Amino acid sequence: MSYVAPQYPSTPPAKGGKPWLLIVGAVLAIIAVALCCVGGFMTVGSGQDLADSPEYTGSHTVTLQEGDTRAVWSSDESASCSVTGPSGSVSDASGSTQTTSWGEEQYHRVFAIEADQAGDYTINCASPFRVGDSLSTGGFIGMGVGAGLGCIAVVLMGIGLVLWLTRRKRA
Incomplete structure (x- = not known):
């Protein structure tokens, strides 16, 4: 006695599906643009405020509250400055160099x-x-994180687009 082997269903055709990588990449791209914009505005705002401030020669006195910080800026990178406070000479608190242009x-x-x-x-x-x-250090960090996320977003969107288009063609 012989039996006919049952027919197994063939593999279902591939579905186009949702383009999840493409969607995730687009969301990351939006977040990256927002971070870059916020960081850029924070940094550009500081440069514009500095350019709008008066230029002094010789000496100038500022009144500060405890914990306040200020920076002395000059177009001459090798400018020599000293500061005297209520308790005498003040040491330079800059931990790194900063340069900005306007x-x-x-x-x-x-x-x-x-x-x-x-x-x-x-x-x-x-x-x-x-x-x-x-x-603003936060502005620079925001721009850096935004740029990194932007690179990741471009890669994810590229891979997601290719996968989505190839799956749609097979469907």
Whole structure:
């Protein structure tokens, strides 16, 4: 006695499915653009504020509250500055160099002040200088993370698009 082997169903055709990698890549791209914009505005805002601030020569006194920070900026990178506070000479608190430009002018941070107590701080510089805030580290970090996410987003969208299109053609 012979039996006919049962017919197994053939493999179902591939479905186009949802383009999940493409969607995830697009969401990451939107987040990346937002981070780059926010970081850029934070950084550009500091540069614009600095360019709009008055330029001083010789000495200038600023009043700071305890914990306030200010930066002394000069277009001369080798400008020599000193600061005297309520308790005497103040040491430079800058841990790194910072440079920013606005228009055709380039400014270098030559001194950073961290007020250890409230009072008047007198800044003396051999070159013309401006007093402002240090550049926002958060802005730079935001732009860096945004750029990294943007690269990942482009790769994911590319792979997702290829997979989605090839699966749709087979369907």
